[in-house]
Amino acid sequence: MGTKKMRVLVVDDESHVRILLSEVLKMEGFICVQAENGKDALACMEAEPVDLVLMDIRMPVMDGMEAVRIMRDTWPEVPVIMTTAFAGVDTAVEAMKLGAYNYISKPFNNEEIIVNVKRALEIQSLTREVEDLRRVVRTRFSINNIIGKSAGMQEVFKGIGRVAPTNSTVLIQGESGTGKELVARAIHYNSRRSQGPLVNLNCAAIPEGLLESELFGHEKGSFTGAMNHHPGKFELAAGGTIFLDEISEMSPNLQAKLLRVLQDRTFQRVGGTRTLAADVRVIAASNKDLSEAIRQGSFREDLYYRLNVVQLEIPPLRDRREDIPLLVDHFIARCNKEMGKQVQQISHEALKQLTAYAWPGNVRELENAVERAVVMGQGGVIMTEDLPVSLQGIQPRAVTRVNQDRGGSLKEMMEAVEADILQSALDDTGWNRVKTAEVLKMSRKALIYKIDKYGLSQR
Ligand SMILES: Nc1ncnc2c1ncn2[C@@H]1O[C@H](COP(=O)(O)OP(=O)(O)OP(=O)(O)O)[C@@H](O)[C@H]1O
Ligand SMILES: [Mg+2]
Missing domain, CATH: 1.10.10 (Arc Repressor Mutant, subunit A)
Structure with missing residues (x-):
């Protein structure tokens, strides 16, 4: 929990209770502040923030019930633990409905106080961490962080906006590095499932034999080495979204199984007989042209039509060169922020080279080139010399x-x-x-x- 001392506010109208609690908490390394009624407590919190409140219910002037209601409104992240005489347990339960974290009945035992306070603080810090992460994820994967003014990208944005709030299956096609995963994330985090999980599975990265169990899970003993029941990605993604990357690499056998999931919204674990519901939205991506794969017989046409309810096509970077300067600015700003650099701009000549290059690795390659240039660059301007050698000088344009x-x-x-x-x-x-x-x-x-x-x- 870090080394910072936590401030606990002890609220009770009886001074000997306050002193007792404060002594116990100080021994555990907390800083204690005291207040003798609800009103006094609110004034303390106004004056200086506290990390936790330990509060009696029955007090003159303003009782604990009214105080907890105001505290939950004003400082929702501060846990409040109520203390109450045995006869007041019903009221304590009422207080919890108002948002108190827990209650402890009097007379207390020291151990009980310490355990409760520590646990509440721990949970609060975890919640804070999760919320911070959520915020980071949401800003990083908001549509605003997908850059592009080209007509092709405007179509993609329109598509994301249209499809995100629905539950539709989406197929994202585009060459490697064009931003398929970025688009998949933007769809998930702008959907009604955004509070649910986003589970990634790269179909090309997992050996064929294991892919089925990865997708659908397996029961104990279903194959050699299956010691325990193991949930698959479809189970883990419940309430959220599953992102099936490089879908063209899926075997015909699995394609048939995936087709069934998309049709009935149910699946079975490997070695299992129970039918489980798949409350999952599917987003698939491919850097190969799936209609070509169908023609060659390696991809099922019926699955293609199931996946292809909505199709987003991300054009290669060389076909939307007007996006390059915007992307360069975006990546410079991000590198500055993440690496504490202060690159202000890029030279006219360097930008011209970036714009002329064919970018076979698309945006990912551009991102790497800019990152490298920001790291290598001396002074506040990116020059031609800071660019990868492959870009310098004249380009034979592949x-x-x-x-x-x-x-x-x-x-x-x-x-x-x-x-x-x-x-x-x-x-x-x-x-x-x-x-x-x-x-x-x-x-x-x-x-x-x-x-x-x-x-x-x-x-
Ligand atoms: N339009 C864009 N705006 C900002 N960043 C982008 C954009 N497109 C791609 N990127 C960045 O480029 C990198 C590659 O994108 P991403 O991983 O989404 O590509 P991909 O299409 O999934 O590639 P692959 O087929 O190789 O998996 C990421 O770091 C991503 O943030
Ligand atoms: Mg990808």
């Missing part, structure tokens, strides 16, 4: 692959690549031939010769 696919002799392919590189370099310098020749470390004459040879022109 032309090699394309040209190989085009076919032809090696010489022809090499020439096509050369032409592409020259074109890119010229575009990047705004067709400044001197500068281009300099960047490519070739003579101006050779450059002009090649522009002519390949018939290059300003695009």
Whole structure:
């Protein structure tokens, strides 16, 4: 519970009770404040916050019942423990309905006081921690933290807004690193199930033989090594959402079982006979094109239609380059905050390179590049030198692959690549031939010769 001393407010109209309680608590390392009635207690709490209240019920001026009601309203996070004579137990129960944490009957035993106070403080600190985490999670996964102004991303936002409050199954498609998991989280945390769990399962990461038990759980003794009953992800996600990532990697056998869950909303544990209800929303994601997988016979069409109630398609970053500057700003701000850095901006040149690059790893790759640049960068501005080497200088824009696919002799392919590189370099310098020749470390004459040879022109 940390080293900070906790402040306990002891409220009782009899001074000898207050003194006794204070002595007991001080011995345990608490700081004690005393008040002789409810009104006095509220004044104490106004003056300086306390961590817990130990309060009698029957007192003059303002009794414990009225005080607890006000305390719960004003300081809902402070636990209140009532103390009461044996005859007052009914009233104590009433006090608990008003939000008191517990009651202790008089005459008390010291041990009972200490145990109750410590437990209440522990639970309060856990609750606080959970709430802090919830808040962090909610801000980090709110729609506001998904960046993008491109038409493609605007469609995604619209989709999230439309689908989040419903219970619909959602299929998210997009290349690796485009933000599928981010979108899945945003849907969950903006849904009516947001207080429930969000359970992730990456279908590609679990060996085929274990996936069924991971999904649906197993009964004791259902297979060698199944020593105990084990709940599956569908059970753990009850009341919440299950995120099935890389769904295309699921075996045909499991696809059939998942289809059944989506149809009947029920499932059985491996080795079990009981039918359990699946109160779970399913969000699936794939970085492969599922309709292609269907054509190849590796994915069930009926399952596809079940999953595909609502489809969100996240475009690759290279098709929405206008999002790049926004994402860069967003990641710089986040790195500054998380790493205590003070990078103010990015140089025009560096941003231009980031915008021109093809980003095969999509937003994740961009995020890593910016993070690295913030760490490496000297001073408050990100420069070209701070970017990964793969981005520096002229980009051949992944032309090699394309040209190989085009076919032809090696010489022809090499020439096509050369032409592409020259074109890119010229575009990047705004067709400044001197500068281009300099960047490519070739003579101006050779450059002009090649522009002519390949018939290059300003695009
Ligand atoms: N539009 C966006 N705005 C802000 N951050 C984003 C955006 N898209 C992706 N990111 C960030 O990029 C990283 C990759 O995103 P995510 O893990 O959601 O991708 P993915 O599509 O699930 O990738 P994979 O297919 O490899 O699992 C994450 O750190 C995420 O926060
Ligand atoms: Mg993912």
